[in-house]
Amino acid sequence: MSETNFKFRPNVIVVPLITIILIWIIYYVEIKFGFNFNKYGIYPKSIIGLRGILFSPFIHSNTSHLINNSVPLFVMMGCLYYFYQKIATKILIMGLILTGLLTWVIGRPSYHIGASGIIYLLVSFIFFSGIIRKYYRLIALSLIVVFLYGSMVWYIFPTEERISWEGHLSGFVVGFLFAFLFRKQGPQPEKFIFTKNEEFENQFDEDGNFIEIDVTNTTNENS
Template sequence: MEENNFKFTTSVVGVPLFFVLFLWFVYWLEIRFGFDFEDNGILPRTVSGLQGVIFSPFIHSNIEHLYNNSIPLLVLLAALFFFYSKEAWRIVIFGILLSGSITWLIGRENYHIGASGLIYVLVSFIFFKGIQTQYYRLVALSLTVVVLYGGMVWYVFPKIDDTISWEGHLSGLISGLILTFFFKKLEFKKVIKYDWEHPDYNPAEDKFMQRFDENGNFVNLPKPVIDEEVSVEINPFFLSDLNVVYDFIENKKVVINEKNESKPES
C-alpha cells in the first residue's frame, strides 16, 4: 500500500469539530427555546418513529449524555477521515441509516436518541476493517480502538443499564461490521517491493543468500570454473610471407586560402 493514501487534510479536524459543535448547537436550541426533540427520536416499529433514523443521532437527553458522546466522536471521526478519507462520508451516512433502521426493528417501545449508535458504528468499522486489511498501520489503529473503547462492548447486552439504548449500541456494532464488507480497500493490499516477498521466492537462487550457509554463517562463493583455453585455428587465407614496408612522411602545415581550399604549405 502507498503511504500517500494517509494524508492529513482539513477534514480530519474540521469534520469532527463541526459535527460535535452541531450536536451542542441542537442541545442549546432545546435549552434556549424550550424545545423537546425527544419525540423526534426512533420509536420502534411505528411510521412516525422512522424520522428518528435520521434525527436521533443529533438529539441528547442531558448535558452528561452529550458530553459522553462528544469525546469519542471527535477521536473516532478524526481517525476515520485520516485513514479512510475516501469512504469516510459514506460510512458516516450509511452507518447512521443502517444502525437506525436496525434499532427501529429490534428496539424497545421507547424513544431511542443519541449519537452512541454512530460511535459503535465507527468503533466496529475501524476495528474489523483493520483486522481484515492486515495492514500494519490499520491493525495498530484497531488495537488502539480496543484499548480505548473495548469496554463499550458490555453495553450491547440487555439489562446492563436500563437507562441506555443497548439496542442502538448493538445495531451500531452490527452495522459497522456489515459496512466493512461493502467498502473494500484493495489499495491496502501489501505492495511487493523485494524479491523475497514473492510467494515463489527461492533463497537458493538469491546471490545474497548464497553467501550464507544453513547455519547463517558467512561463506565465500565457490570459484567460478574456467574452461580450458581452446586454440583457435587461423585461416591460411589471411597469412602472408611478404614483408610490409612503411614510409613515414613528415607532417606538413596546411594553409587555408581565401577560397576555403586547403593546400599544403611549400
Template structure:
C-alpha cells in the same frame, strides 16, 4: 501531494468531524436555551412516525453528560475515519446513521431512542474489523487502541442497564461489521519500501553500493586506507629529511 492538496486533505480530516460535533452541540444548546424537548423526534420502534428518528435522533441528547460522553469518542473516531478511509468516510457516516437507526427501529423497545451512540458503535466496530482485514500494522495498532479506549462499550450492547439503548448499540456493532466486510477492498494500503517495489535491483541501489558483500561500510574503509597512506607518505618524507 502538493501543498494545496495537502492543505485540503488536512482541513478535511479535522474540519468535518469538528463541524459534525459542533452541530450536535448547537442543537443541544437550542433545546436547553429555548426550553424545547426534542426527544419525541427520536427513533420510536415499529411505528411509522418513529422512522423520522432514524435521521434526527443522532442530533438529540438527553442531558449534558449524555452529549459529553458521546461527542468525545465521536470526534476521535470520525477523525481517524477521515484520515485512514477518506474515500469512503462519508459513506460510512451517512449509511452508518441510516442503517443502524433502521435496525434500532426494527428491534428496539417501544420507547424513544436518541443520541449519536449508534454511530459511535458503527465506527468502533468498523475501525476494529477493517484494521484486522487490512493486515496493515498501523491500522491494526489503531484497532487495538480503539479496543483499549472503548472496549468496555461492548457491554452496553446488551441489556445490563436501564435507560440505555442497547438496541442502538448492538445495531451499530452489526452495521460496522457489515461495512468492514462490504468495503473490504477499500483498504488503506501500506507504503512499500524501495526494496519491496517491482523492478527493484539491489545492484543499482545507491545505498547498498556503500557496503561490501560482508556488510562492511566501503566508504569508511577507503577513507581509513587513504588516511593510512597519507600518514605513511608523511612519515617517509620526514625520514628523508
C-alpha cells in the same frame, strides 16, 4: 495504497468539529427555549418514528449524555476521515441510515436518541477493518481503539434500562458488516514485487539443484 497516502486534510478536523458544534447548538436551543426534541428520536415499529433515523444522533437527554458522546464521536470521526479518506463519507451516511433502521426494527417501544449508535458503528468498523485488511498501520489503530473503547462492548447487551443497547448493538453490527463489505476499498497493504536475478537463477537446474561450474575447463583469452 501506500503509507504516504495517509495525509492530514482539513476535513479530518472540520467534519467532526462541525458535527459536534451542531449537536451542542441543538442541545442549547432545546434547553434555552424549553423544547423537548426526544419525540424526534427513533421510535421502533412506528412510521413516524422513522424520522429519528436522521434526527436521533443530534438529540441528547442531558449534558452528561452529550459530553460522554462528544469526545469519542470526535475522535472516531477524525480517525475515519484520516485513515479512510475516500470512503469516510459513504461509511458515515450509509452507516447512520442502516444503524437507525436496525434500531427501529429491534428496539423497545421507546424513543431512542443520542449519537452512541454512530460511535459504536465507527468503533466497530475501524477495529474490524484493520484486522480484515491485515495492514499493520490499521491493525495498530485497531489496538488503540480497543485500548480506548474496548469496555464499550458490554453496552451492546441489555445492562441498563435507560441505555439504548439496541442502538449500540445495531451500530456494532453495521460497523462489522461494513468492515467486510468495504475491505477492498480505501487503504490497502503494500504489495512488494520481487525482481528476478537471472544470474543467480542460472546457477540452478530445473529441479532446483545447484550447477557446479568447472573452472578448469575455462579458456583464458590472454594466454
